[in-house]
Amino acid sequence: MANDVFSMRSRREGGTPKLNYWGADSETGTLRDVLVGPVDNLTRILPTNSMNRKLINAGIQLDVPLARAQYQGVLDCFEDAGVKVHITPADPDLPLQLWARDGSFMTPWGMLIGRMAQWWRTGEYGPVMDFCYQNDLPIFDKVTAGYYEGGDFMMIKPGYLLLGYSNERSQAQGAEQIKRWFEAEGWQVCLYEFDPYFVHADCTIAMLNDSTVALCRDVVNREVQDWFRELNIEIVDVPFGYIGQLGINVVSLGQDRVLLPKQSNFLADRCRGLGFKVYDPDVSAITMVGGGIHCMCQPLRRDSLEANSNG
Secondary structure (H helix, E strand, O other): OOOOOOOOOOOOOOOOOOOOOOEOOOOOOOEEEEEEOOOOOOOOOOOOOHHHHHHHHOOOOOOHHHHHHHHHHHHHHHHHOOOEEEEOOOOOOOOOOOOOOOOEEEEOOEEEEOEOOOOOOHHHHHHHHHHHHHOOOOEEEEOOOOOEOHHHEEEEEOOEEEEEEOOOOOOHHHHHHHHHHHHHOOOEEEEEEOOHHHOOHHHOEEEEEOOEEEEOOOOOOHHHHHHHHHOOOEEEEOOHHHOOOOOOOOEEOOOOEEEOOOOOHHHHHHHHHOOOEEEOOOOHHHHOOOOOHHHHEEEEEEOOOHHHOOO
8 A cells, every 4th residue: 555645635637646556447457455335224225216216115125134145245256356345434324335336436546536416325425535544545536516426437448438427316517527637637538428217327338358348239329339349349238128137237357257246147148158257146135225236346456457558
């Protein structure tokens, strides 16, 4: 961790120094450290999206012991893959703190603190900032223009950023603010507007390795698909029916290894066919709360892909 020093804002107007220990410049560099939300306060289903509202209206209750067992199963996968797991400090007033991806997102220059749209999640930035302070992890900056959530933030490869927004959770104003910051650092930014039904971009798009992306062609607009082709990234088309099961909500572990939900059998088969090692724990109970494996974890340190990057 040497030479990384906590600050409330490391961002400069271009030329911000990259971190020495922490940081990531892609979704696919080998994952070394990950921040996972605590499971302590996961006790009920909240109306975070249309699926959750249907479950609540039907009187379905969360199987808490099963959800916690499945949570441990995901942590076991990280351990097997050689990833060091860090747990965000638990706060009893944050019932969905489990979803570590959404309230903040890592950059090459420090943590970017997001702004959550739903009132029961707005405070999730606090324990993340505490974690950063305790671990000498600088904060790059903090979103102040509208809402922006980490499930819509994807560093595709060094120098190329995808910013999704639906204007219900993440908003165009937040995306434009982050776009401006990254363009000042020399990055190309692709904006991706999608229907609020899909909640976050990571329900429809997931990088598998530095040359392969999984996405649903029936949902992702043509401009974004063309952008991936321009970056020489091969598209694995996932059928629409897997979106509701969070079948595209997956994490690249680097070195052609992926962590995905057991219900995503289509994508698991495709990945194995491409030579990937697949970790596929059952997270069906966790998914009922409104998120998946990708939502659970915030990469803190990935090997840089900068030396291998080509536009």
